Amino acid sequence: MSSRDLRSIGVFTTLAFGLAWLVALPLWFGDGLASSWFTVVAAATMMTPAIAALVVVFFVERPQQKVWTLGLWPLRPVRRLLGYGAVGIIVSIALVLVALPVGALLGVFPADFVNFSAFHQVLDEQAGAAGVAEVPIPIGALIAIQLAALPLAAFINLIPALGEELGWRGWLLPKLMPLGTLPALLISGVIWGLWHAPLILLGYNYPDAPGWLGVTAMVGMCILVGAVFGWLRLRSGSVWPAALAHAAFNGAGGTYLLFAKAGEHVDTTQATILGWSGWIVPLALVVILIATGQFASAKHP
Structure with missing residues (x-):
């Protein structure tokens, strides 16, 4: 890796981290996650990697094919692009959902896969607040509707997810690939995880954990999930499947509330x-992908 590449990575990382902390400052000096501005701040934070990547591409590196460098183009071959996009959506949702029975089997997730008691409790509270005796739709049907709608989140959340993926997998991961597949996946995952610190240290995602543990856990997850997103980026030759996967992943994140046990x-x-x-x-999926050589970059037509 050349000194110019290292400089570009340094500029990108500094900008992405600095902007993320800058955007999060209103929460730190205000009401934290309880702030009425939280949703706006979180969405704005997701755009900071894209801003950092655009600055590096347009003002530092200035390659001739800028949209290619970012993975935004070309949108072909169409079949490959659509195929990996669909795979990304399905795999992301599956990873979120399969974590629940695994956690239940290991005794760390208080599950209720039969009566959906936590979800039932929330519905009863909402019905009571609305002055309704009970929800007219069977809870099993509501669960099915929620799960069936999850792929739509990939398109609803696509723009903010692209804000992150344009930086992490669109620009950064290919830039790190001369170091080797494993180092590139590890370094990009660590950077992605640490970038979340401004919100994680406020209690986001890990509300009961000390800050250092929350950030460490986030880094661990980002290394593994980021490797899956990275596989989509490299195999498709495009950032779009990774962005769709990221959007679907975010949309499915709260599904554990459907299957938890009330009061636990x-x-x-x-x-x-x-x-x-x-x-x-x-982890098992990433090991299989590495062992079968699935991280080789796609050849552009």
Whole structure:
């Protein structure tokens, strides 16, 4: 890797981290995650890697084919692009969902896969607040509707997810690939995880964990899930499948609430895709992908 590449990576990382902390400052000096501005701040934070990548591409490196460098183009071959996009959506949702029975089997996720008691409790509270005796739709049907709608989140959340993926997998991962596949996946995953610190240290994702543990857990998850997103980026030759996968992943993140047991605490450092039990399946998947040589970059037509 050349000194110019190292400089570009340094500029990109500094900008992405600096902008993320800058955007999060209103939360730190205000009401934290309880702030009415949280959703706006979180969405703005997701755009900072894209801003950093655009600055590097347009003002530092200035390659001739800028959209190619970012993975935004070409949108062909169409079949490959659509295929990996669909795979990304399905795999992301599957990784989030399979973490729940794995956590239940290991005794760290308090599951209720029969009566859906936690979800039932939430519905009863909402019905009571609305002055309705009970929800007219059977809870099993509501669960099915929620799960069937998950792929739509890949398109609803696509723009903010692209804000991250344009930086992490669009630009950074290919830039690190001269170091080798494993180092590139590890370094990009660590950077992605640490970038979340401004919100994680406020209690986001890991509300009951000390800050250092929350950030460490986030880094662990980002290494493994980021490797899956990285596989989509490299095999498709495009950032779009990774962005769709990221959007679907974010959309499915709250599904653990559908299957939890009422009155039980969920420790996200141990359970769900955020915790160590949820990393087992993505780790196995990444090992298989590496062992079968699936991280080789696609050849452009």
